[in-house]
Structure formats: structure tokens, C-alpha cells
Amino acid sequence: MAIIAPDIAIDLGTSNTQVYVKNKGVVLNEPTLMVVQDGKKKTVKAFGDDARLMLGRTMGDLSAVRPLEDGVIRDYDMTEYMLEFFIRKAIGTSRLVRPRGWITIPSRVTAVERKAVREAAENAGIRRGALHLIEKPFAAALGSGLPVFEPKGSMVVDIGGGTTEVAVISLGGIVISRSIRTGGVKMDGAIIEYVKQKFNLLIGDRTAEDVKFDLGAALKMNDSRRAFVRGRDLVTNLPQTVEINSTMIYEALKEPCLEILAAIQFVLERTPPELAGDIMRGGIHLTGGGSLLCGMDRFIATELDMPVLLAKEPMECAILGIGHLSENIDWLQRMIASPIQRDE
Ligand SMILES: Nc1ncnc2c1ncn2[C@@H]1O[C@H](COP(=O)(O)OP(=O)(O)OP(=O)(O)O)[C@@H](O)[C@H]1O
Numbered sequence: 043m044a045i046i047a048p049d050i051a052i053d054l055g056t057s058n059t060q061v062y063v064k065n066k067g068v069v070l071n072e073p074t075l076m077v078v079q080d081g082k083k084k085t086v087k088a089f090g091d092d093a094r095l096m097l098g099r100t101m102g103d104l105s106a107v108r109p110l111e112d113g114v115i116r117d118y119d120m121t122e123y124m125l126e127f128f129i130r131k132a133i134g135t136s137r138l139v140r141p142r143g144w145i146t147i148p149s150r151v152t153a154v155e156r157k158a159v160r161e162a163a164e165n166a167g168i169r170r171g172a173l174h175l176i177e178k179p180f181a182a183a184l185g186s187g188l189p190v191f192e193p194k195g196s197m198v199v200d201i202g203g204g205t206t207e208v209a210v211i212s213l214g215g216i217v218i219s220r221s222i223r224t225g226g227v228k229m230d231g232a233i234i235e236y237v238k239q240k241f242n243l244l245i246g247d248r249t250a251e252d253v254k255f256d257l258g259a260a261l262k263m264n265d266s267r268r269a270f271v272r273g274r275d276l277v278t279n280l281p282q283t284v285e286i287n288s289t290m291i292y293e294a295l296k297e298p299c300l301e302i303l304a305a306i307q308f309v310l311e312r313t314p315p316e317l318a319g320d321i322m323r324g325g326i327h328l329t330g331g332g333s334l335l336c337g338m339d340r341f342i343a344t345e346l347d348m349p350v351l352l353a354k355e356p357m358e359c360a361i362l363g364i365g366h367l368s369e370n371i372d373w374l375q376r377m378i379a380s381p382i383q384r385d386e
């Protein structure tokens with residue numbers, strides 16, 4: 043008798059990968075990260091959470107690999123290894139019939155990038171011909187409880203690690219969308235650049251992200267939060283510590299925040315009037331880890347003079363959306379008229 047694997051849904055994010063197993067819910071949530079040993083043949087030493095624990099403590103021939111960049115696969119082989127590891131971890135290995143799969147993709151991907159995800163997923167253990175690629179903003183909108191199948195316009199802005207996806211959704215499809223390569227990772231990069239310019243100090247990615255969590259804001263705050271950051275002085279090459287404050291980090295994050303705002307404006311300007319009216323009433327819905335940046339919702343609301351709502355669990359919307367799709371296969375029929383469909 044064949045042992046059939048349960049359907050599996052994966053939100054393959056630039057920063058975090060989450061796995062949802064049918065009728066179980068989210069069973070895995072780990073960074074999209076690996077530690078690899080270089081040599082004649084590269085060997086993977088750790089994935090996800092374990093890789094993060096090793097970060098910063100790696101030595102010699104060990105290096106950290108982020109297989110995705112800007113929402114798309116940068117390192118094909120590594121993505122395949124990682125998916126295989128996460129799929130096994132989520133559902134085990136003693137299956138004779140491979141699972142059906144559902145994976146999120148950015149809304150701007152090329153045919154080649156889609157094919158790369160498909161092949162990596164199939165080689166990693168998803169049943170051939172049984173994989174559905176779902177666009178991230180659709181998954182995020184569904185997961186945040188928006189009425190995506192109704193004849194009503196909803197706007198979702200998913201600010202992830204590598205991408206920001208803005209989409210207007212109605213009748214089970216994306217009416218208009220914009221995907222930009224700006225997200226949390228670019229915010230960290232903006233902080234690194236600012237500290238480099240101002241203090242001649244090079245700080246690491248993790249330090250920059252920590253500073254963003256502690257001091258970052260999309261709006262100018264009337265506070266005097268400060269922090270010490272440690273890095274390498276670019277003049278002397280020696281370790282150095284400097285004091286930074288929240289106003290500096292606000293300045294550093296201005297540009298990525300304005301890019302996100304411009305993407306929303308781009309979509310709003312092209313939204314048909316009836317749907318724009320629905321969005322005016324229902325508000326703009328923010329999801330993704332980047333939407334947790336202090337003041338992001340108020341920044342967008344003030345600039346656009348529109349209601350903005352932050353999802354309850356912004357980092358879980360996409361996985362819950364694609365997970366619910368995997369549990370309700372008949373919903374695919376209602377998506378037929380949209381550009382997001384079963385991938386052949
Ligand atoms: N409180 C917070 N303030 C600011 N940024 C945050 C906060 N919490 C998480 N983030 C950022 O959110 C990003 C990760 O979000 P998320 O998990 O939604 O991305 P992802 O789905 O992996 O990426 P993508 O969808 O773009 O491929 C990281 O850059 C992280 O620094």
C-alpha cells in the first residue's frame with residue numbers, strides 16, 4: 043500500500059522559510075540560511091536555525107550562504123538542498139508517494155526564475171507535475187483575512203526581507219501589482235552605508251539588523267534612543283565603537299521607506315476607480331516582517347492620507363494564505379480568471 047505524503051505548502055522567503063502541512067498548520071519557521079564548508083566539494087554543515095547559531099562563530103573554511111536574493115533563487119543547488127532538508131524535517135522521509143506542493147513566488151518573476159523554483163522543489167522531493175506556484179501578495183492577502191475571492195478591491199503591501207509586493211486583489215486574482223527589490227535587507231544595507239559614511243566604520247549585517255529593531259523608524263520620533271555599535275574602523279582597520287541615535291537611523295531608512303511608498307503610489311494611480319473606492323474604505327493592509335518597522339503604518343497613512351492596517355501576525359500571513367489554499371484545492375477554480383493560476 044502506498045504511503046501518501048501530506049500536501050505541503052512553503053513560503054520561500056529571502057529571510058525566512060516557513061512550511062505548512064495540511065491539517066497540521068505551520069510546522070517549520072527557520073531562516074533561509076545555510077553554513078557551508080568550502081573545499082574541493084562544498085558540504086553543507088547546517089541549515090536554518092542551526093546555521094544562524096553558527097553565524098558569526100564560523101571560522102576558516104566555513105561560510106554562510108543565503109540561497110535567495112531579492113525574493114528569487116540566487117544559488118540553485120543550495121536552494122534545492124535547503125528545500126530537501128526542510129521538507130524532510132516537516133514530513134519525515136518514510137513516504138513512498140511524494141507530496142503535492144505549494145510554493146510562494148514574487149509577482150515579478152521571469153519564466154526562467156519560475157522554472158528554477160519548480161525544478162528545485164521537484165528535485166527536493168515534491169511530486170512531479172503536482173506543484174502550484176502562488177504569488178506572494180495573493181498568499182499574504184488571503185492569510186491576512188482579506189476577501190480575495192469577492193468582487194471587491196483589497197490592497198496588500200507585503201514588505202519582506204528581499205522584496206516589497208504591492209497588489210490590488212479582486213475576484214480571486216491580482217488586478218494590478220508592483221514588486222520592488224526593497225525590503226528589510228535593503229534597510230539593513232542602508233544602515234551599514236550610513237554608518238560607513240558618517241563614522242568610517244564597517245558594521246556587520248546582524249549588527250545593522252539589531253540597530254534597525256532597536257532604533258529604526260519610518261517616522262521621525264521625538265525620542266533620544268541611543269545605542270553603541272561595534273565595527274571595524276576603515277582608516278585604522280581596528281575594532282571601534284561609536285554611539286548612534288534614532289534620528290540617524292531614521293535618516294538612513296528614509297530612502298527605502300520612500301521607495302516602498304512610491305511602489306504603493308504607483309499601484310494606486312493605476313487602480314480602477316471602483317476598486318480604489320473599496321481600498322479607500324477598507325484601507326491598505328500591511329504584511330511581512332518589514333511592516334513591523336516602527337511607524338511604518340503611520341508613515342504610509344500620513345503620506346497617502348488613507349487608512350492603513352497592520353496585520354495581526356505580519357510574518358505569518360503568506361504561509362497561512364498558501365497553507366489554506368493547499369487545504370482547499372477547489373479555491374484554485376476561483377482563481378482561474380486571474381494571472382495567478384495553477385502553473386500549467
Ligand atoms: N520589528 C521589526 N522591525 C523592522 N524590521 C523587522 C522587524 N521584524 C522583522 N523585520 C524584518 O523583516 C524581514 C523579514 O521579513 P519576512 O520574513 O516577511 O521576509 P521574507 O518573507 O523572508 O522575504 P521576502 O518575502 O521578501 O522574500 C527581515 O529583513 C527583518 O529584519
Ligand SMILES: [Mg+2]
Nearest residue numbers: 055202330360
Ligand atoms: Mg515573504
